[in-house]
Amino acid sequence: MTGSSARSRSRTRRWVAVFAAALAIGGLTAVAPTAPAPSATAATSAPDPDDSRPIYRFWSQGYDNAHFYTLDHSEAQNLHTKDGNWAYEGTDFRVWPLESGTCPAGTSPVHRFWSSAYSSHFYTMSASEVERVRTTDSNWNYEGVRFCSTQSQSAGTTAVHRFWSPAFRKHFYTANAAEAQNLRDNDANWNYEGVAMYAPTSGAGSAPITGAAAPRVGCQSPALPAALAVKDAARITQLFGGAGALRDAIAAGRADCLPLDDPALPWVVVNKQRAISPLSYTPPSLTVPSSSLVDGGIRSDAIGSFEQLQRDVANSGAGRIALTSGYRSYATQAAIHRNQVALLGQVEGERLAARPGHSEHQLGLAADVVACGTNGCGSLYSFAGTAQENWVRDNSWKYGWIVRYESGQSGTTGYNPEPWHLRYIGVDLARVYHDGGYHSLEAFFGLPAAPQY
Structure with missing residues (x-):
């Protein structure tokens, strides 16, 4: 995966997803799921929940309290054991993987964009939104279809809710109804944008993430808040892995905690x-x-x-x-x-x-x-x-x-x-x-x- 501001936030605010913020890059608004973009195919029969898998979820304070979601076990395993900027949080909502580049019967493509300017990804099922971002905003690079979901609710599926934060310039997606309601009721930083997709509530399992986590560095380091509190520049530099690593983290957008x-x-x-x-x-x-x-x-x-x-x-x-x-x-x-x-x-x-x-x-x-x-x-x-x-x-x-x-x-x-x-x-x-x-x-x-x- 790729990656590229500066205060500690409550756990509620940490539910910032790496699904990048549209409003910050040209006024994207919530768009109801529509027909898929021409580059992907979707069948009409009901999808099989047993073919779905849960997404691995990671959190990084350094990337502006962002989340990263992936279906790829090897990518998730590598992130867990080798990148101290990310903390593994478990599996999240379920999606269907691509089958030979095509979405399984009854599902539609979920498209992914990456922005180094905002150090974040943006996922959408809306064909019109895909087209608008691709043609009007150079901050975003289209990365193709990454997995599949459904655009209408049926038995055995649950809503994946979409939020947008002008303050954090990120979207957040969650299938956890309690989490979504908590944001709507208690955090003015987040604007609810509706249902982004529907995810199956059951299906195949995923290989577990194993091994010791990589030592937490930079914004993820548990020792950093104390060093920041006393303005200990030498200690802060050490916790980032040295002056070169500190500079790289700032330039790449991995140091939101560092003012x-x-x-x-x-x-x-x-x-x-x-x-x-x-x-x-x-x-x-x-x-x-x-x-x-x-x-x-x-x-x-x-x-x-x-x-x-x-x-x-x-x-x-x-x-x-x-x-x-x-x-x-x-x-x-x-x-x-x-x-x-x-x-x-x-x-x-x-x-x-x-x-x-x-x-x-x-x-x-x-x-x-x-x-x-x-x-x-x-x-x-x-x-x-x-x-x-x-x-x-x-x-x-x-x-x-x-x-x-x-x-x-x-x-x-x-x-x-x-x-x-x-x-x-x-x-x-x-x-x-x-x-x-x-x-x-x-x-x-x-x-x-x-x-x-």
């Missing part, structure tokens, strides 16, 4: 589309480096590595660097933004200065540096092309810092190149960033470009 907007964590992303939350955020502790031209400091989890970077660039013979801008409050950034816009106009001013609440400097994790020599220190705009700039560009990642606004990335970041603007993301993540050849945090974490507010 990218928490300013206390070093991998927080702030840009023109992502404001600091809360806007009033102030780092709990700030230290002004020994070699600094300003009072604005750097956060405690980044100051040591910054001062080591300063010492090493000087010891390399490239010259000294000094901090010329560290932490800035919301009010300070508002004044800087106002002055730049008044001087250069809205468009050009905002290519140099972030709006208040959208500046990395408010995190205490950003450092603007200048080159210094025997005659003092230069300006920000004279930093490019200096020996210090070359050294910083090649080596800052070793200390957990990246050049945030590189040349050629304005279409992604929305800012002119700033070779002086360094951003701390942590030593391990910075190494992954460097080794992967990334040039923006947006690309690194699989986020959309943010050139405009």
